[in-house]
Amino acid sequence: MTDKTGNATGTTAAEMRAPEELSAAEAEAELARLAALIGAANIAYHQQDAPEISDADYDRLKQRNSRIEALFPQLKRADSPSDQVGARLADGFGKITHAVRMLSLGNAFEDEEITEFDDYIRKYLNLGQADLAYTAEPKIDGLSLSLRYENGVLVQAATRGDGEVGENVTENARTIADIPARLTGAPALLEVRGEVYMSHADFAALNARQADIGGKTFANPRNAAAGSLRQLDAAITRARPLRFFAYGWGAVSEPLADTQMGAIDRLAALGFVTNDLTRLCQGPDEMLIHYRAIEARRATLGYDIDGVVYKVNDLALQARLGFRSTTPRWAIAHKFPAELAWTRLEGIDIQVGRTGALSPVARLTPVTVGGVVVSNATLHNEDYIAGRDARGNRIREGKDIRVGDWVQVYRAGDVIPKIADVDLSKRPADAVPFVFPDHCPECGSIAIREEGDAVRRCTGGLVCPAQAVEKLKHFVSRGAFDIEGLGARQVEMFYHDDQLAIREPADIFTLQQRDARNLARLKNREGWGEKSANNLFQAIDDKRKIPFGRLLFALGIRHVGEAASNLIAGHYITWNTFLSAMDGAVGLAGADWDELMSIDGVGQVMAKALVTAFSPEGERASIDRLVAQLEVQDARRIVAEGSPIAGKTVVFTGTLEKMTRAEAKARAEALGAKVAGSVSAKTDILVAGPGAGSKARKAQDLGIETLDEDGWLSLIGAT
Ligand code: 9MJ
Numbered sequence: 196m197t198d199k200t201g202n203a204t205g206t207t208a209a210e211m212r213a214p215e216e217l218s219a220a221e222a223e224a225e226l227a228r229l230a231a232l233i234g235a236a237n238i239a240y241h242q243q244d245a246p247e248i249s250d251a252d253y254d255r256l257k258q259r260n261s262r263i264e265a266l267f268p269q270l271k272r273a274d275s276p277s278d279q280v281g282a283r284l285a286d287g288f289g290k291i292t293h294a295v296r297m298l299s300l301g302n303a304f305e306d307e308e309i310t311e312f313d314d315y316i317r318k319y320l321n322l323g324q325a326d327l328a329y330t331a332e333p334k335i336d337g338l339s340l341s342l343r344y345e346n347g348v349l350v351q352a353a354t355r356g357d358g359e360v361g362e363n364v365t366e367n368a369r370t371i372a373d374i375p376a377r378l379t380g381a382p383a384l385l386e387v388r389g390e391v392y393m394s395h396a397d398f399a400a401l402n403a404r405q406a407d408i409g410g411k412t413f414a415n416p417r418n419a420a421a422g423s424l425r426q427l428d429a430a431i432t433r434a435r436p437l438r439f440f441a442y443g444w445g446a447v448s449e450p451l452a453d454t455q456m457g458a459i460d461r462l463a464a465l466g467f468v469t470n471d472l473t474r475l476c477q478g479p480d481e482m483l484i485h486y487r488a489i490e491a492r493r494a495t496l497g498y499d500i501d502g503v504v505y506k507v508n509d510l511a512l513q514a515r516l517g518f519r520s521t522t523p524r525w526a527i528a529h530k531f532p533a534e535l536a537w538t539r540l541e542g543i544d545i546q547v548g549r550t551g552a553l554s555p556v557a558r559l560t561p562v563t564v565g566g567v568v569v570s571n572a573t574l575h576n577e578d579y580i581a582g583r584d585a586r587g588n589r590i591r592e593g594k595d596i597r598v599g600d601w602v603q604v605y606r607a608g609d610v611i612p613k614i615a616d617v618d619l620s621k622r623p624a625d626a627v628p629f630v631f632p633d634h635c636p637e638c639g640s641i642a643i644r645e646e647g648d649a650v651r652r653c654t655g656g657l658v659c660p661a662q663a664v665e666k667l668k669h670f671v672s673r674g675a676f677d678i679e680g681l682g683a684r685q686v687e688m689f690y691h692d693d694q695l696a697i698r699e700p701a702d703i704f705t706l707q708q709r710d711a712r713n714l715a716r717l718k719n720r721e722g723w724g725e726k727s728a729n730n731l732f733q734a735i736d737d738k739r740k741i742p743f744g745r746l747l748f749a750l751g752i753r754h755v756g757e758a759a760s761n762l763i764a765g766h767y768i769t770w771n772t773f774l775s776a777m778d779g780a781v782g783l784a785g786a787d788w789d790e791l792m793s794i795d796g797v798g799q800v801m802a803k804a805l806v807t808a809f810s811p812e813g814e815r816a817s818i819d820r821l822v823a824q825l826e827v828q829d830a831r832r833i834v835a836e837g838s839p840i841a842g843k844t845v846v847f848t849g850t851l852e853k854m855t856r857a858e859a860k861a862r863a864e865a866l867g868a869k870v871a872g873s874v875s876a877k878t879d880i881l882v883a884g885p886g887a888g889s890k891a892r893k894a895q896d897l898g899i900e901t902l903d904e905d906g907w908l909s910l911i912g913a914t
Contacts (some may be wrong), residue, residue, distance in 0.1 A: 221326030337392030
């Protein structure tokens with residue numbers, strides 16, 4: 196296939212065509228391609244907890260595979276994706292065979308299916324119209340875990356795996372605060388089952404932290420929880436805020452209770468967290484009422500749920516009902532409708548961010564998606580609108596997004612709604628492809644897209660009012676100056692106020708002094724009075740003393756996040772040392788530049804952004820005006836007491852097998868060491884894993900102490 200310039204687009208003829216149109220040879224090649232794609236998607240989802248394609252695209256691939264197999268049965272592959280449920284277990288964890296199988300649940304989507312479920316059970320047990328109660332509880336969207344307690348002591352934790360055999364994650368489970376290490380008054384043998392999950396707030400914070408350190412971010416809280424629990428190093432799990440709800444049990448040496456509700460109460464009494472939306476319902480009417488009540492609270496629970504689980508309350512009846520091949524007869528999951536909705540795209544606005552990024556935002560006819568009214572959604576960037584990804588591959592089968600289109604909106608694990616699909620059959624005849632602006636809509640400066648950047652950026656810098664306001668909002672945000680009473684709304688107001696005129700950070704600190712009339716002006720502004728105005732001046736004064744790292748972060752320099760700012764501050768210690776280093780590095784060469792680049796965690800891109808920001812052509816004058824108002828506190832290197840590596844400079848090279856480089860570095864720094872990226876005469880210790888090359892040779896030449904990973908772990912007492 197070729198595009199209009201005649202270039203090949205990377206799509207072969209076979210993968211474009213309907214299965215019915217394929218020759219046998221094309222079908223065979225297409226089956227091989229689909230097996231590879233589906234296999235890779237399975238691994239990304241199940242083993243790496245990082246789905247690379249949407250569920251809808253995955254289903255389309257599987258459907259296409261099945262269609263071709265139905266048309267060419269003789270070509271069905273031995274490794275056909277149709278015969279595989281998911282990916283095999285990840286390597287690295289021991290396997291545990293569950294004493295009692297871990298089951299999944301049958302699903303229901305419609306209200307009638309709940310009445311049918313009740314009818315079925317009554318028939319199965321020959322109950323007639325006798326009373327039959329059920330528990331109803333939220334279905335947590337996490338991953339199931341089985342905890343084995345022997346004589347009240349937690350001895351084993353296993354994931355569900357395929358239901359028969361799971362992964363041994365005992366050490367990781369021990370790091371979860373909701374999971375008691377010991378129980379009093381428990382049966383001699385007790386397997387507690389429940390769901391490990393991550394709250395929305397913890398998920399957002401984790402992703403922000405990961406992005407800051409250049410680590411892996413997660414698509415949704417479920418993947419974040421799975422990725423955090425299935426860490427070969429339990430220290431990483433410990434640093435991740437996982438939670439656990441108990442809702443069931445496996446093997447037990449004596450019954451917990453004679454009802455489901457009684458058993459849940461018993462688990463709570465033993466110290467487990469159970470879900471407080473669990474209710475006892477007398478039949479389908481009450482079950483559906485509780486379903487609606489839980490659904491109404493879904494958006495504000497703070498964690499993901501994907502339905503409501505009903506269970507027969509009487510455990511003697513549960514025992515009689517037993518199991519089908521993979522699901523219990525006594526329980527069913529009543530799923531919520533997918534958080535998807537179709538609506539019209541009314542317009543595309545371009546927002547300008549603090550670093551000048553032009554972000555397209557979809558303005559939608561308001562529509563309810565999963566209980567929340569959505570009227571905006573992100574459109575990511577110009578490629579996304581045009582129907583391709585950053586590498587030029589087609590997304591949404593190449594369909595572009597136009598104003599006037601019917602678009603499918605979804606809310607994934609994170610809260611920002613996105614657009615999944617376009618209904619071409621409803622496209623208005625006069626809809627035209629969206630033309631992404633090449634000038635900033637706020638200041639009119641030219642907007643350019645640098646090589647390798649998915650985003651187009653305004654080149655106006657601080658001349659651009661949108662960038663200036665966004666920079667100010669960042670400046671006063673929580674990890675930055677965090678001035679009480681001066682939030683995003685207030686700085687925006689002051690920016691546009693010609694008298695109070697806060698146009699750059701320094702203006703915040705001169706607000707009171709620069710004009711004696713400012714107090715009178717401020718107290719007359721809507722929402723302000725004499726007291727709140729004086730409080731604001733006081734809150735501003737309180738922040739004149741500011742740690743170096745915080746100040747650097749507050750400047751909002753592109754590529755320089757919170758972690759990087761602290762790293763840089765920790766290296767240069769004083770603001771003035773850092774400033775003269777920035778001056779010395781202006782030419783992006785020389786000793787100061789080399790020193791900046793030697794900081795482990797500072798790469799070329801960040802170094803260049805820093806030096807440019809501090810150059811006279813950048814924001815230096817504005818920064819100097821700000822710093823003249825402040826007292827910048829020196830950074831302190833953390834010196835851990837009794838640490839064998841305090842004050843030493845450590846370099847890591849080669850592959851580390853027991854932890855990631857990021858974690859090794861964080862641990863070394865926590866113990867007071869300085870981690871550098873290259874070996875020099877200043878290096879004290881080189882930690883060399885397999886594959887170490889020139890750095891190891893250089894260390895040897897310089898006579899620097901070299902340790903392997905185990906030697907390093909034993910030095911820092913981590914074995
Ligand atoms: C979840 N995921 O919240 C069960 N579940 O019961 C609840 N899962 C379950 N129950 C038997 N609340 C098998 C699975």
